[in-house]
Amino acid sequence: MAPGTVIERLRPRLYAVSTPEGLSLPFQVAPAGDRILAFSIDFLLIIAGSIAVSLLGRLFLGGTEEIGRSLALLASFFLRNGYFIVCEARGGTTFGKRKLHLRVLSRDGGPLTIEAVIARNLMRDLEIFLPLMALVSPESLYPSAPAWGLFVALLWLLVFALMPLFNAERLRCGDLVAGTLVAKAPRPVLLSDLADHPQPRPRAEPGTAPAAAAETVSFTREQLDIYGIHELQILEDLLRQADQGILDQRVLDQVGVRIRQKIGWPAERWSEPVLPFLQAFYRAQRGRLEQKLLFGQRQERKKAR
Amino acid sequence: MSASDGRLKSAQFRREREDTWRQLETLVDRVEAAGLKSLSAVELNRLPALYRGAVSSLSVARAISLDKSLLDYLTALAGRAYLCVYGSKRPVAAAFADFFRRRFPAAVRRQGGFVAVALAFLLLGILTGFHLTRADPERYYSFVGEEMAQGRTPASSTEELRDILYHGDSGSALTLFASFLFTHNARIGLLCFAVGFAAGVPVPYLLFINGLTLGAMAALYHARGLGFEFWAWILPHGVTELLAIALCAAGGLALGFCLIFPGRHTRLRNLALRGREAGLLAAGSVALFFCAALLEGFFRQMVQSLPVRGAVAGLTLVAWTGYFLFAGREGRPWRPGR
Numbered sequence: 001m002a003p004g005t006v007i008e009r010l011r012p013r014l015y016a017v018s019t020p021e022g023l024s025l026p027f028q029v030a031p032a033g034d035r036i037l038a039f040s041i042d043f044l045l046i047i048a049g050s051i052a053v054s055l056l057g058r059l060f061l062g063g064t065e066e067i068g069r070s071l072a073l074l075a076s077f078f079l080r081n082g083y084f085i086v087c088e089a090r091g092g093t094t095f096g097k098r099k100l101h102l103r104v105l106s107r108d109g110g111p112l113t114i115e116a117v118i119a120r121n122l123m124r125d126l127e128i129f130l131p132l133m134a135l136v137s138p139e140s141l142y143p144s145a146p147a148w149g150l151f152v153a154l155l156w157l158l159v160f161a162l163m164p165l166f167n168a169e170r171l172r173c174g175d176l177v178a179g180t181l182v183a184k185a186p187r188p189v190l191l192s193d194l195a196d197h198p199q200p201r202p203r204a205e206p207g208t209a210p211a212a213a214a215e216t217v218s219f220t221r222e223q224l225d226i227y228g229i230h231e232l233q234i235l236e237d238l239l240r241q242a243d244q245g246i247l248d249q250r251v252l253d254q255v256g257v258r259i260r261q262k263i264g265w266p267a268e269r270w271s272e273p274v275l276p277f278l279q280a281f282y283r284a285q286r287g288r289l290e291q292k293l294l295f296g297q298r299q300e301r302k303k304a305r
Numbered sequence: 306m307s308a309s310d311g312r313l314k315s316a317q318f319r320r321e322r323e324d325t326w327r328q329l330e331t332l333v334d335r336v337e338a339a340g341l342k343s344l345s346a347v348e349l350n351r352l353p354a355l356y357r358g359a360v361s362s363l364s365v366a367r368a369i370s371l372d373k374s375l376l377d378y379l380t381a382l383a384g385r386a387y388l389c390v391y392g393s394k395r396p397v398a399a400a401f402a403d404f405f406r407r408r409f410p411a412a413v414r415r416q417g418g419f420v421a422v423a424l425a426f427l428l429l430g431i432l433t434g435f436h437l438t439r440a441d442p443e444r445y446y447s448f449v450g451e452e453m454a455q456g457r458t459p460a461s462s463t464e465e466l467r468d469i470l471y472h473g474d475s476g477s478a479l480t481l482f483a484s485f486l487f488t489h490n491a492r493i494g495l496l497c498f499a500v501g502f503a504a505g506v507p508v509p510y511l512l513f514i515n516g517l518t519l520g521a522m523a524a525l526y527h528a529r530g531l532g533f534e535f536w537a538w539i540l541p542h543g544v545t546e547l548l549a550i551a552l553c554a555a556g557g558l559a560l561g562f563c564l565i566f567p568g569r570h571t572r573l574r575n576l577a578l579r580g581r582e583a584g585l586l587a588a589g590s591v592a593l594f595f596c597a598a599l600l601e602g603f604f605r606q607m608v609q610s611l612p613v614r615g616a617v618a619g620l621t622l623v624a625w626t627g628y629f630l631f632a633g634r635e636g637r638p639w640r641p642g643r
Contacts, residue, residue, distance in 0.1 A: 017387065021360045023623070025384045070484035077488040081495070081591070089397050090340060098337070103388065107577060111392050114400045115408070117586025125492070126499035160502070173502050177560065177584065179577025185385060190378040191327070196316040208495065233373040244413050286371050293369060 007109030041096030120174035315370035407633035430516015438524035483602025498587035505561015540618035549593035
């Protein structure tokens, strides 16, 4: 365990790791659908791998059927039990998990140990193989059991298979046994700073040539004290969508009207185009809220009227 | 406030640092795809420095910036880099070597109680099966299923029973036989561990049932005066295989035990603490199943001499006992002069 590392549950499905540097990093619990998808990808890979090995074995080992079959047996066993262990021991992901940006974490915040990886993957038989067998051919589990007994056994096994759906953290039996957690770590792209480039304009030295929008549109302190961080970031989303051209002009107009009403925008300036107005407002609003942040005032929401 | 100088502090901050974030992102991408080994020495050196830079950027950004895209990006980047820097760094091969040299035997010693209980259940099954079948040979049919018996029943002649013990085979059929034995037995063993999650209840049952079968077969051979030959046939691989089953079962029992008696911790926490070690037993036993299958699939089919079979059985017993008792023990916990 890295020194000083602590993991804590902030709320259901959201964990925070406190790094040794004293920073709290949030990790979102992966949704069940993503995990099923990731498992399906891995499962297909395992099947494809087993088939490929047995075919190659027949091709290169003189075509004796026994050798090919024994290779297939061994390959499918080691792939089934070893694939997940080896992949996860190398960095907490498998091919399927990587595709969906999933990652296995240790719930105590330390590095993922090989013990944990082994333990969580040895439970897969109980979670998948046994319930499947109980569904497909229940009589092979225990030949002389009465029908009601098989039904009870099936229910019991389904509890193991569906375990992730019974708890908020989506822990399967293997996660319980190994003390692990599967987190989703999406990879957001760093988009350009809206406040830095409100609109295309020639390069300007700081201070000498203020942004065009800021020259023509300025706001009073009272106007900027109304909205909070939440509204600012919603506006940020809207402006980014407008940048990409995927936002309906009517939405933009409605937002413009709403903000102008709220801040008491002078009636004679309402005819100005809405997008430059919103960009200038975003910029000024962010400047104001960030300034307040520096003074220790974090205004999360707009002021109640 | 109107932004009088034309630049927000947060935007300026971002412009100054963005380059190093991009560098870190490239490195993290590569580590995630191909491991730390894919980095050159210089890059490996830079990774922690860049990580710390990103961490400090993130804490500054949280204090001064309200750009959501920037905060999301930095949070995700720092999280990914954190896992690269503090995550598991051991090469898989070294971890596996260490596993068999030290961790596996040590785990077996720590769970010695459960191993003993598992062996006891197995032995109890063998003795019960043996005595019940000696008392009434007809019981053989209820202890040994048809596919297990493979023609060995009280109805077979002594000659037929003897033939099975000395049935030899060779060539590629043995390879298939051995790999079938290995995958089949190891799968049953691992299952024996996994069902321990059901509060450990099915584990003693499985052990006992397996013991019954073995005991009943032994009784059949004893009744025909082939007792020693039967044990010499089964024990060369049987020692290893029964031990492997007992280890898996001990892991399952340990799982069930820590679910039922969580002690000072909550069940969830206790399970997370002990479950990993229980898993070690089952994982290590796969190697034992492999050895057992080699012995059963090749050695037993090719070597027919009774003394050699007996000697191999004794040798495996001594070897495994020695391995589990002594492998990976620290010579002395402290070293004077260091």
